[in-house]
Amino acid sequence: MRRNTPFYTYIKRLKKFRFYHIIVYALLGLIMFALMYSNVTPENLQLSIGDKADRNLRAPQFTIDTEKTEEKRNEAAGAVEHVYVLDEEKAVQQVERIHIIIDSVETTKQEVAKLGEQEVLNEEGEIEIQQVDIPLEEQMAILQEKLTSKLPSDWRRDIQEEDLITLLNADFNQLSVLRNATITAVHNAMQQEILTVADRDDARKSFETEMRITSIPGDSENSIRNVGINIGKIAIIPNKFYDSKATQDERQAAKDAVEPVEIATGQLLVKEGETITRELHRQLEVAGLLNTNKSIFSYVGLALLIAIMLASLVYLFNGKEISSHNKNSYLTMYLIIFTITLLIMKVISLFQQFENAAQIGFIAPVAMGAMLTKMLINERTAVITSIIFGICGSIIYNEFPGTLNYSLGIYLLVSSVAGVLFLSQHNRRSTILQAGMFISLINVGMIISLLAIKNTNFFMMNGLLNLGTNITMAVGSGVVAAVLTIGLLPFFEAGFGMLSTMKLLELSNPNHPLLRKILMETPGTYHHSVMVANLAESACEAVGANGLLARVASYYHDIGKTKRPNYFIENQMGRENPHDKLPPQTSKNIIVAHATDGAEILRQHNMPKEIIDIAAEHHGTSLLKFFYHKAKEQNSEVEEQEYRYPGPKAQSKEAAIVGTADSIEAAVRSLNNPTPERIETIVKAIIKDRIQDEQYSECDITFKELELISQSFCETLQGIFHSRIEYPEAANKKVEGK
Structure with missing residues (x-):
């Protein structure tokens, strides 16, 4: 281009414009938005219940089916039975009350013996201590007074008076044997889980059976043992109770254990020719395929992503301590490099609509843009640009609107960074073709790793054919990137005076x-x-x-x-x-x-x-x-x-x-x-x-x-x-x- 032409003069004046950098950033943003607009535009279908699908319908994005999830969670919670807890303290409590009864009887007998002691003169005129019988009614009164302060009312109600009289008439040795036998039998019976009346009756039977084999000295009629059986039956009560909080916690845990019902990206929802049922219609609506509202969220998301990428570029270029003229020249050069690379990516993506061309993006020579940026600007900008190319590629080469092709995005990122790293060691024009071969080698490695991660069987015919096709595109990507870099580099050097005389x-x-x-x-x-x-x-x-x-x-x-x-x-x-x-x-x-x-x-x-x-x-x-x-x-x-x-x-x-x-x-x-x-x-x-x-x-x-x-x-x-x-x-x- 002649430097005295009106067009060149106009461009030169434009680069000196105070807000020229804003214009460049705006153009970059508009170019990115225009080239990725169609890749985020959601697809809306006009389907009703009873219609037949004219093609396979797949979910455009990852979605949680909240209605189905809630239904499964409620089913899981309903399957949880009531939670009952065993109160082991009940056995200790009941045994303690048996102790209280026996202790009260023994104490009463001791007090009665002391009350019955009287001093009398014998025939020799000496004072003797004689035991006078205390009326049974008075003994019972003493015992009842002790039990009233220590036993609950239901126990005092259920214990028969005859049983207490029998205990008062027993000696201390008999009371000791009765205490030990009754406490042991009650404790053993209360080890069972007692919830219902039937459970309680079974426990009482086992208790009584154990007591029947107990022998108390001097109790020929087993009246004292029978008192122990009567008291033990009173002591045996339910020890397992319904726990509403634990039940609720179990039901909530069952709900939480249910995995959300997911609709994965690309999941086949309706097959071609299949009739749309009410459930299928609901799934299509959840997946967003029947949403007729013109939502702007996808466009807002794309604009925000572009703004973040532009912000990184603004930071890079503002960090350069160079004159405004030079900075504008770098920006102009970057705009051209970026636009050319993105246009090539977009043109290649148009071939994805053909059969068996879903992975056509592997041939995109994105490393060209990164290498030109490295050689003409600097390495740091080239690395950030590689990241941006990877992000843009994951959108441009997505299979469904609004999704991201992570595999291809990573591939393009690594391919671009490989070119930058190679030129960091050999930044000469003669090594650009070598860099292309290095990129091809890295691309092949990435292809193999990505296919292996997806568990592709390389030994099957389809897997081998897919591998060969992708490797061919990977090698072509590196070679084409090098050729384009060699071809475009002189134009940028001449047009922007990069290290010229x-x-x-x-x-x-x-x-x-x-x-x-x-x-x-x-x-x-x-x-x-x-x-x-x-x-x-x-x-x-x-x-x-x-x-x-x-x-x-x-x-x-x-x-x-x-x-x-x-x-x-x-x-x-x-x-x-x-x-x-x-x-x-x-x-x-x-x-x-x-x-x-x-x-x-x-x-x-x-x-x-x-x-x-x-x-x-x-x-x-x-x-x-x-x-x-x-x-x-x-x-x-x-x-x-x-x-x-x-x-x-x-x-x-x-x-x-x-x-x-x-x-x-x-x-x-x-x-x-x-x-x-x-x-x-x-x-x-x-x-x-x-x-x-x-x-x-x-x-x-x-x-x-x-x-x-x-x-x-x-x-x-x-x-x-x-x-x-x-x-x-x-x-x-x-x-x-x-």
Whole structure:
């Protein structure tokens, strides 16, 4: 597109519009809503009881049949019988009352004996104690008084007076035997569950049977034993009672145990040609297929989902500390990438209506959009975009309106993320096709895993055919995504100036905020960076690498030193070196941090990835020899690995050249008399040292190229540090000033 055309001028002005980003977000939302609108529109049928279904009718969504559920729960509650509880305390209570009766009789007998004692004179005139009989009525009165205060009224009513008289006439030994026998027999009988009158009568019979075999000394007529039987029968009462609360709890538990009657998504409700009965009509209504009201809930839900996805994009793009113009350019580019990807997905989904094409979505090259976003914007946005593609895909490829195709959504998400991750390691145009093959491999793995999760039998003919078809589409998805990425990438690079020559020249402008930051805060580092830029650019041009990229990257490669400028010798300006007072480990941490700090600063300012990488890689994993030897003097057990930069090593020729130029410039600058011979010695020594240290092992640079680079460095340095002619006037002044 010609940059002086009216259309281009209009677009350029539009991108400078204050609310341009709002327009882009609105367009993104409208595009997503328009392409997914039909996938959430509920289907409404006009069917009455008695009609015949013209096709198979399936539930469009998961639903709980509340009416059927409540009916089953009521049936379960009605099947629960009354709950009765056994009161074990009843036996203890009744035994205690038998104790009270016997204890009262014994106490009465003791009191009567004391009352019957009288003093009389015998024939010798001495006083003797004689026992006088106490009337039975008086004895009974004493006993009744004791029982009245200790026994309930029903017991006093049921105990016969004759039985009490018999007990009063029994001796203490007989009462003891009777007590033990009666209590034991009552306790045994009350161990039974006594609920009804029949249960009570059975317990009394077993009690009486046990008492009949009891023998009481001196009770020849068994009158005392019969008293025990009479009292025991009174003691045996029901010990099992109806528990209304427990019954209600059991019925509620039975209700809760009933699983809700579910209508699953895609469940076949009515077969083609089947007559609509009242029950089928009710199920169709519950499933929402007969709802003639134009509900807007599905559209509101879709709009809310789109709003959430847009909010994540707004957060991402607002977090970039770039100018409004650049941000609008990124947004425009993102809008185009996203729209193309979503349109491809929608077009492919139209083929789902054909027979045996339900899984056609597996061929969608969604990874294309993620890879373009990764290469043209950044990895973080690409990952979020992958998630959005997965969500949109689960809606676009759903089988029924309002449902989500989770399997396909996960597949598209993983496919997109796979492309992003591969390009994170190999962000070069030549590896895009390799990324496509990697995506195809991941897609195949996802297909197998998803089918296995669904318990597909791969050894049956249908399962094998389905597997082969899906794998073919999975491989095609990765390959097509790579081809489309390769085809579209140049248009975006040219149309949006992604790391073009103009972009690099813009970044090399001394008025750039970051370059001004380096100049103002670390003037020594700025001068050092300019010198490194001269060396790196010449060396790159000597071996056919991108010299402009190396120059611009050199300007920014030490920006991490702006965090702690005084700890780097070129910024100390003759001041005291703070490292003299620090332990070597602390000094090492400060020096090493400038590479990672610099990469982070550049990343925060949305600088091109190539420049960020060079800032992070320019020291590789090289050794800080000064602090290492200093630490070694203090502790001989110090490991060399502790005093190395964390890396990574240089991944490109430009990174390797900038890193080497950085070391050489610092070394030559420290020379008092940088002659050509000394310069050449230092250059070759540093390159040799980096070769031996394997700092070039991860980039595609050859020994021949290193030789050319070495020559370029020497020529450039000799031009910078060439000998100057001393003019006579200057020499005379120097003599006079001695």
